[in-house]
Amino acid sequence: MNLNTNEDKTEQPTEHHIKKFQKKGKTRYSRELNSLLILISGMLGLWFLRDQIFVQFSQIMHNSFCFDKKTILLNEKNILFNLFLILKKILIIFFPFFLCLIITCVFPSILFSGIKFGFKSFQLNFKKINPLDGFKRIFSKKILIEFFKIVLKLLIITCIFLLYLKIFFNEIFLLNTKNIISASFCGWNFIVSFCFIIISGLIPVVLLDVIWQKWAYYKKIKMTRQEVKNDFKEQEGNPYVKMKIRQLMKLNLRKRMIIDVAKSDVVITNPIHYSVALKYDMYKMNAPKVVAKGVGDLAIKIQRVALKHKVPIISSPLLSRSLYRYSEIGHYIPGSLYKAVAEVLAWSWKVKKWRKEGGNFPQEPKDISIPSDLIYTGETKK
Template identity: 60%
Template sequence: MNHNTNEEKTENPTEHRIKKFRKKGKTRYSRELNSLLILLVGFISLWWHKDFILSYFMKIMFNSFSFNRNIIINNDSVLLEIFIFFKAMLFIFFPFLMALLFIIIIPPILLSGIALNFKSLEFNFTKLNPFHGLKRIFSFEIIIEFFKIALKLFIVISISFWYLYYSFSEILALIHENFISSLFHGFNIIVNCCFFIILGLVPVVVFDVILQQIKYFKKLKMTYQEIKDEFREKEGNPSIKSRIRQEMKAIIRRRMISDIPKADVIITNPIHYSIALQYDEKKMNAPKVIAKGIGEMAIRIQKLALKHDISMISAPSLARSLYRYSEIGQYIPGPLYKAVAEVLAWVWKVRKWKKKGGIFPEKPKNIIVPSELTVIGEHKNND
């Protein structure tokens, strides 16, 4: 099928298209937003646990500067002290690391519905093509990413230099304070610097979030032809479905014709409708429709009935109701039991007449069909 590749994507995406994008790992996820959340959570975690971190850090420093002759003599003691030091550092920063791990994993899933995409792990020779790599390097998206990185670096360096220059006299004054006071004072200077850096990065993050939203919805947009192709893929090709229906009807028709010799009676209209009924009182709970047809099929059913000496009776209202409200291979509707019973009673009388002779049984007249199942009008052709 030839598609117009220049056709503009003006149609809103379907649910199927959105789910397909998510399966491929294409989402509106903003890495800059996640980076900002990591910095923000790290900053809040450090500020929240600052007293605990600083007090434990001072304890480590006091222990480290105390002289112990056994540590120098015994090599095992040196390794033990190093192990204790790293264990203490891990203990200090454990809440901080857990908070960072949480913010790295959870927000991307909640904010953009990221799913695991194993297709990207598949080996593909086209990825090894250097020309494709060069094309990606000089693409518009890479230029935008480079611009964002350069802008973030400029903001971080500018704010850091500005704040350190502003606090330079305060930093120099730390040497005149005692150890504990200078440690807490220096920590506050670092925290304040981090806070201003995070504030400076907010505009970059807002710009990236808006950009990712625009790119995501632009990729999701569909052409009219793509919507038609998706509908065809989802629902099936109409021509193929029509052909399948025709084949199924042909199969049902062949099976129906082969079952007509089993019928006990053919109810007609007298020409346009023909319904073949079968009833075995030992095996069936009610009469069953084994064939039905209108137009040419109705005439064919009647010819087969004559060929196999099957009784036929004209009952227009009953024939129309049976055709409309019953299915081949199914029992007749309950409200029609009484009307069909009159017909079957006549059929059994005919069978008895064929064996014993005598006067031919009179056909039932004025067969009453319930008003809710009455069908007005006649069809000229099969469905």
Template identity: 55%
Template sequence: MNHNVNEEKTENPTEHRIKKFRKTGKTKYSRELNSLLILFFGFITLWWYKDSIVSRLIKIMSDSFSFDKKIILNNDYNLLNFLTYLKEISLIFFPFFVVLLCVVLIPPIFLSGIAMNFQSLHCSFNKLNPLNGIKRIFAIETIIEFIKITIKLVLIMSLSYWYLYTSVSEMSVLIYENFSSSLLHGFKILFNCCTVIIFGLIPVALFDVCLQQFKYYKQLKMTHQEVKDEFREKEGNPSIKVRIRQEMKASVRRRMMLDIPKADVVIVNPIHYSVALKYDEQNMHAPKVIAKGVGAVALKIQMLAMQNKISIISAPSLARSLYRYSDIGQYIPGPLYKAVAEVLAWVWKVKKWKKEGGVFPEKPKNILVPSELNFKGDR
């Protein structure tokens, strides 16, 4: 099927399209927003634990500047000190790394709907093609990303330079303060600098969020032909479904024909409709339809009935009603019990006549069908 590749995408995405996009890893995820959240929560955590960090750093530095003969004479002692300081530094920054890990993982999943995508991990030699790499380098999206990174770097450098330049006098007095006070004061200066940077990056993050939303929904948009193709894919090809239904009907018809020799009677109209019934007093609480058909199928049912010496009775109204309101393999409707009972009583007399002889039993006439089930049919 030839599709118009220039067809405009004007249709809203279907739920199937959205799920398919998510499986391939295509989402409205904003890297700039995630970077801003990492920066914000990271520095909030450092500020919250600043007293603990400063006290531990003071202890580490004071221990480092206390000299002992053991430091020179015992290498194992040096290694032990190194491991101790490494442990202390790990404990200092442990809350920071925990918060950082949560910020890296949680917001992209809950805010952007990112799902695990293992399809991108499959081996593809097309990724090693240098021509594809060159195309990606000079692609519009790559150029936009480069411009965003450049703007962000210039913004961060400008804000940092501006704040540190205006804080030179404040930083110059740090050398006159005691060790712990200068550390706390330095923490405050760095925190204020980062706060300025974070507020400066908010417009960049908001712009990127809007851009990613626009790109995401633009990619999700569908052409009219894509909607039709998806519906066909979901519902199945109509021609194939018709073929399947035909095969199912043929299979049911073959099985139905095999059951006709088990029937007790075939009720006809007289050539348009045929319904074969079976009734076993011991195992059934009502007669059951084992075959039915119209036209050529009806004639075939009658022919098989004659070949197997099964009684055939013409009752047009009853035949039409049984055909319309009963299914193969199911019991007949309750309102038709009385009419069918008359037919079965005649069948019982015919069986007796075949054994004992005598006068052939008269067929029942004017079999009444309830008005609510009196199906006229189209024949």
């Protein structure tokens, strides 16, 4: 909610704010541009299909006036059948033309005007049918601009029509002196050329409308400073919800860690306050990886899971604290600790062999050396 309604909208809109506007159906859509593209597409379609249209319509006209009176006029079914054939031919002739128009209606509006399809713009809004609001919209700035555009287009088309008629009046007047085919081709050329001149005359109006729509759109979606703050808060979400999400993520990570402890090769302990579980596969890994680590109650739980699944546990306070401080779960251990960890892993493999073959229990490695820069005294976490 905007707390200061009188505050000026001076801030640039955020991406989140623009997306919300687009979902509501509010875009920089220019109807004039879309109308111009439809006109151009339609005229080009008629121009390239002119020979086919002229030939097909000539055949239709010829077949319509040349018929057998007995079989056609006296039989109602034949009349309907011939009418159906004529309509079918017309549809076939104009199918590419209509297809071109449909494509022009849809795709340019999406590409150039930034239209996003949504259902919010189709929702029922009783404010739109309020007579008072409707009366205000009639005399709004937007309606006045639309009225000015219509008057300007009518003025341009009228001027072009009068000038074109003045220049080609004699040629148009003499069309009745030519045969049907020649007059038809000449008339077609006059119509098409006139339409293209009209379209050319409307291009400046369309350009002005595109610039105006873009300017009005960005002016409308500008934000106040308070709106920007509220938008960032909305994107960041409720702090309570975020805290709950973080708690769930930590809980899932802890569950995953406990599962991975059972698959580890060795657990290095403090022996009470710190526990770090390592795994190493010489054929798949470049170095040992930390699969779980914890302090306090979590450290105790890691040791219990290790005991349950017969994972070797070794007490090495300096190494366990260094691994806890300078390594991350799922990552390789620091290179400086390779030698110390190698001694521990060698012992764990001997323990696994002892469990299979028996004999004397392997002696734990003593005086495991830790580089001075990785010695971590740590703090006990309960």
